[in-house]
Amino acid sequence: MSEKTLVHNQWSSRMAFMLAAIGSAVGLGNIWKFPYITGEYGGGAFVLVYLVCILMIGMPVMMAEILLGRRGRRSPINTMRELAATAGASRLWGVVGWGGVVTGFLILSFYSVVAGWALAYVIEGVAGAFKGLDGESAGALFGELTASPGRLVFWHSVFMLMTTVVVANGVRSGLERLVTWLMPLLFVLLAVLVGYAMAAGDFSHGVHFLFDIDFSRVFTVCDEAGQCRFTAEPSLVAMGHAFFTLSLGMGAIMVYGSYMPHDASIAGSTVMIAVADTLVALMAGLAIFPLVFANGLEPAAGPGLVFVSLPIAFGAMPGGQLFGTLFFVLLVFAAWSSSISLVEPAVAWLTENRDLPRARAAWLVGGLAWLLGIGSALSFNLWSGEKYQLFGKTLFDIKDFLATNIMLPLGGLAIALFTGWAVGRRLPEGELAMRSPVLFGAWRFTVRYISPAGIVLIFLNAIGLV
Ligand code: TRP
Numbered sequence: 001m002s003e004k005t006l007v008h009n010q011w012s013s014r015m016a017f018m019l020a021a022i023g024s025a026v027g028l029g030n031i032w033k034f035p036y037i038t039g040e041y042g043g044g045a046f047v048l049v050y051l052v053c054i055l056m057i058g059m060p061v062m063m064a065e066i067l068l069g070r071r072g073r074r075s076p077i078n079t080m081r082e083l084a085a086t087a088g089a090s091r092l093w094g095v096v097g098w099g100g101v102v103t104g105f106l107i108l109s110f111y112s113v114v115a116g117w118a119l120a121y122v123i124e125g126v127a128g129a130f131k132g133l134d135g136e137s138a139g140a141l142f143g144e145l146t147a148s149p150g151r152l153v154f155w156h157s158v159f160m161l162m163t164t165v166v167v168a169n170g171v172r173s174g175l176e177r178l179v180t181w182l183m184p185l186l187f188v189l190l191a192v193l194v195g196y197a198m199a200a201g202d203f204s205h206g207v208h209f210l211f212d213i214d215f216s217r218v219f220t221v222c223d224e225a226g227q228c229r230f231t232a233e234p235s236l237v238a239m240g241h242a243f244f245t246l247s248l249g250m251g252a253i254m255v256y257g258s259y260m261p262h263d264a265s266i267a268g269s270t271v272m273i274a275v276a277d278t279l280v281a282l283m284a285g286l287a288i289f290p291l292v293f294a295n296g297l298e299p300a301a302g303p304g305l306v307f308v309s310l311p312i313a314f315g316a317m318p319g320g321q322l323f324g325t326l327f328f329v330l331l332v333f334a335a336w337s338s339s340i341s342l343v344e345p346a347v348a349w350l351t352e353n354r355d356l357p358r359a360r361a362a363w364l365v366g367g368l369a370w371l372l373g374i375g376s377a378l379s380f381n382l383w384s385g386e387k388y389q390l391f392g393k394t395l396f397d398i399k400d401f402l403a404t405n406i407m408l409p410l411g412g413l414a415i416a417l418f419t420g421w422a423v424g425r426r427l428p429e430g431e432l433a434m435r436s437p438v439l440f441g442a443w444r445f446t447v448r449y450i451s452p453a454g455i456v457l458i459f460l461n462a463i464g465l466v
Contacts, residue, residue, distance in 0.1 A: 017260040019176040020341070021273050024252055026183060027338030028114050029245040030281040031190075031331060032306050035288045037241060039299035041234040042217035043209040047285075049218060049235050053242035054274060057454050060446045061248050061412045062270045064419035067431035069257025070266070075348035076100050076251030079258075080418070089422040096414045099407060100250035101346045105365075106403035107250075108342040109372035110396050112163070115335035116155030116377075117307055118328050120145055125325030130315035135295045138308045138315075146304070152377035157370060159332075163339045164366030167347055168359040172340055179337045186330040187280065189323065193287035193310070196317055201290025209299065210285050222300075232461040239458050240405030245277055249408035249415070252341040255348055266432050267439070287313075303396075343369065375399075413455045420448035 038046055072079025077097030084093040124130065129141060145151055166175050197203055218235055222228040243249040260266070284306075291309045292299050301308065314324030343365045350361035375383070379396035390398055419428055425444070434440040 013259060013261045014264045016173065016176070017256060017264065018269060018272065019180055020172070020256045020259060020337075021247075021253060021269070022183065022276055023176050023179045023334075023337030024247040024256065024341035025245065025273055025277040025338070026186075026280050027334045028111060028118075028331070029241070029338070030277060031284045031334070032114055032118075032303070033241065034245065034281040035285050036301075036303055036305040037237055038210065038285060039289070039292070039305055040302065041221065041237060042214070043299070044212040045215050045217045046234050046238055047210055048213050049238040050241055051278070053239045053454070054246070054278060056446065057239065057412065057416075057451045058242040058246045058248060059270055059274050060443055060451050061243075061416050062246055062253060062273070063266050063432065063443060064415050064428070064447055065248060065251075065253045066257035066260065066266045066270065067428055068415070068419060069254035070260050070262070071427060071431055072254070073258045075352050076254045076345045077349045078352055079254060083423060083427075084418070087423045087427070089418075093414070093418055093422065096411060096418070097251055097345065097349070099411055099414075100252075100254075101349065103250040103403050103407040103411065104252070104342040104345055105369050105372060106399050106407070107244075108160075108163075108339060108369040110376040110399050111335070111339055111342065112159045112369065112373045113152060113156045113376045113396070114303070115159040115332060115339065116152060116157075117142075117145060118331045118335060119155045119158055120151060121307060121311070121328040122325060122332065124311075125314070125321065125328055128321055130311040130320060130324045133312050133315040135297050135308075135312065138312045139297075139304070141311065142304045142307045145307075146380040149378055149381045152380060153374055156373050156377050159335070159339070160366055160370040160373065162336055163343065164362050166336070167340050167343055167366070168362035170358055175337055175340070179333060182330055182333045185326075186334060187283070189327055189330060190280065190283040190287055192323070193313065193327075194283055196313055197287050197290035200294065200313070200316065202293040203290040205293040206286060206289035206291075209289050209293070210282075232458075232464070235458050236405050236462040239409055239455065243408035243412055244404045245281060246274060247338070247341055249411035250342075251345040251411075255344045256341065265434075267434055267443070409455050409459070413452055416447050416451045416455075420444065420452070 068079060068083060072083055074082065075097065077094055080097045081091055081094040084091055124141065133141065166172060197206065219230055219232065220228045221231050221233055247253050288306060288309050289299065291313050292305070295309070295312050297309055310327065311324065314320040314327070317323065343362070346365045347358065347361045350356045350364065351358050356364070376396045376399060379394035384394060388395065393401065428444065429440060432440060432443070434443070
């Protein structure tokens with residue numbers, strides 16, 4: 001092989017990894033979820049806890065997940081089993097892979113419903129439905145969509161079909177190459193929206209809300225009536241979101257790590273992925289909150305926040321019909337390149353261990369997630385009543401809470417402990433191949449002590465023990 005082809009191959013597989021990982025990380029979590037939970041949990045202090053979790057838990061665990069994937073080169077279940085066997089540790093570590101498969105199903109089953117909202121809003125954009133919206137009419141437009149079980153199930157089905165077709169045909173690289181152009185475009189559009197929010201929104205109120213740190217808010221949650229209660233929930237949610245937004249804790253990044261060539265830097269890639277992901281989320285916040293305050297909307301409005309605030313802006317700005325449509329198209333693509341990573345661990349395992357052809361595995365997994373997702377869609381209408389709730393949460397909220405705030409951090413804890421304690425020092429040292437022994441030492445210390453202790457502390461805090 002000539003040197004030229006060699007270089008090219010290396011470049012493209014390194015690029016393939018970065019595209020897949022950024023495509024997986026940047027999604028509804030950044031643009032839909034981050035603003036809405038930040039609004040719900042009171043702003044600045046929540047953002048700070050989230051950023052600390054990204055840095056002290058998310059990034060070290062991401063390095064661990066990538067290095068395990070690159071060493072194992074198989075589905076997460078088999079990677080965990082094999083690496084455990086090689087290290088002389090218990091095969092029970094395979095449970096981490098299984099937990100990841102279940103978590104992926106749970107997340108996809110509500111993710112797809114929200115991606116369906118974005119699809120429905122593409123059509124609203126084309127039809128000019130954003131024209132002249134104010135706070136109330138924008139709320140009504142969103143309310144009409146979520147009140148209709150038929151429309152929600154329809155769009156959820158369309159999105160699940162899109163995801164399954166890509167996974168079944170193994171044309172992920174095609175989608176990811178497309179995303180190379182679309183993600184920067186999404187970024188530019190977000191910048192335009194931040195500019196618009198500066199000009200037309202209450203920008204300083206938005207900035208203060210996002211960045212002023214009021215520590216009392218980390219431990220209180222207030223309802224619409226202004227009743228506040230003491231709770232550790234915000235830090236649990238901030239930690240859960242750090243895992244969610246970076247696609248960590250369930251094996252998605254582990255699978256993608258197996259694309260990575262040996263000479264690519266895991267630490268460098270991790271920094272790039274985390275920075276890109278965090279920037280997109282902060283920009284979404286900077287675009288949305290000034291509009292929320294200028295239009296008399298409630299920051300704690302819940303999952304509809306983005307779908308109510310941004311259309312008001314699109315309805316008022318010049319060229320808004322085009323921008324609005326384009327924005328939701330790009331959001332759909334961002335969600336699409338994320339959702340395929342949610343099914344990948346399950347599909348990879350089915351093809352490896354059950355000898356299923358890729359297409360059959362994808363349809364099996366997609367079908368099951370579709371079925372589960374119907375419950376999430378009905379949570380907004382037919383099953384929204386108290387009769388169908390548990391602890392005041394709908395099925396949609398329960399799945400999100402359980403998967404994001406419990407299962408992902410548990411998966412992350414196991415991955416940190418496995419990499420930090422069970423496989424010894426040589427394996428991570430060789431895979432990370434960091435030039436600076438000090439940095440490697442700092443990473444190893446973090447993954448052995450700081451990340452696990454942080455996760456456990458936040459869990460204990462949440463159940464009221466610390
Ligand atoms: N990170 C994606 C987002 O922010 C969602 C996602 C994709 C995900 N794959 C994942 C979350 C794996 C947790 C685990 O939209």
